[in-house]
Amino acid sequence: MEEKLSALYAAERARLHAAAARGRTGEYEAPVFGEGPLHPRLMLLGEAPGAEETRLGRPFVGKAGKNLNMLLALAGITRTCVYVTNAVKFRPTNVKARSISNRPPSPAELAEGLPTLKDELRLVNPSVVATLGNTPLKALCLLGGREPLPIGSVHGRMLKFMIDGMPLCVFPLYHPASVIYNRSLLPLLEEDVTCLGSILNEIKEA
Numbered sequence: 001m002e003e004k005l006s007a008l009y010a011a012e013r014a015r016l017h018a019a020a021a022r023g024r025t026g027e028y029e030a031p032v033f034g035e036g037p038l039h040p041r042l043m044l045l046g047e048a049p050g051a052e053e054t055r056l057g058r059p060f061v062g063k064a065g066k067n068l069n070m071l072l073a074l075a076g077i078t079r080t081c082v083y084v085t086n087a088v089k090f091r092p093t094n095v096k097a098r099s100i101s102n103r104p105p106s107p108a109e110l111a112e113g114l115p116t117l118k119d120e121l122r123l124v125n126p127s128v129v130a131t132l133g134n135t136p137l138k139a140l141c142l143l144g145g146r147e148p149l150p151i152g153s154v155h156g157r158m159l160k161f162m163i164d165g166m167p168l169c170v171f172p173l174y175h176p177a178s179v180i181y182n183r184s185l186l187p188l189l190e191e192d193v194t195c196l197g198s199i200l201n202e203i204k205e206a
Helices: 002-021 050-057 062-074 107-124 134-143 185-204
Strands: 044-045 083-086 094-095 098-104 128-132 159-163 166-174
Touching: 002 050, 002 107, 044 134, 050 062, 050 098, 062 185, 083 107, 107 134, 107 159, 107 166, 128 185, 134 159
Parallel strands: 044 083, 044 128, 128 166
Antiparallel strands: 094 098, 159 166
């Protein structure tokens, strides 16, 4: 499975390099792929890498990653036991004369990455996928043929998805970066992650 996953990422890298050659905006030439053990109890699915992730070539190592690590520790979840990845494997950017900033992936960019995400889910084969924010939840809804679900209505609940014949347990969370801009979300996010930790403990004991 590791060889198949490596081949999947190599194919996605080639696709993104071709997009860069066509002049698409975003850091297509420095994609960031998932890391962690195969067949984990938990996969964390974010939106897209940011500047620090792109620089280091690893997911969730910037400010949001620090918040994520804090939340995982609170829930008793060891990050090295978790597979961490993003719905979109490159950093979408807004480029101005004096600055480069992150932006959400466009609907087209998200759709173009869905085949890779679907195969990644099958190869990693997690017990639970925790989506971090609206974009990865939307990606799974698209793969499952469902209407988009608002994170505000479904966070902290276990959902059952069926993606191309593959059953998937999905636990939506707010994005760890959300508390950087809205501190009032922190108690809610801590409560949801603690609930997730309890669910994973039950899976382990079963």
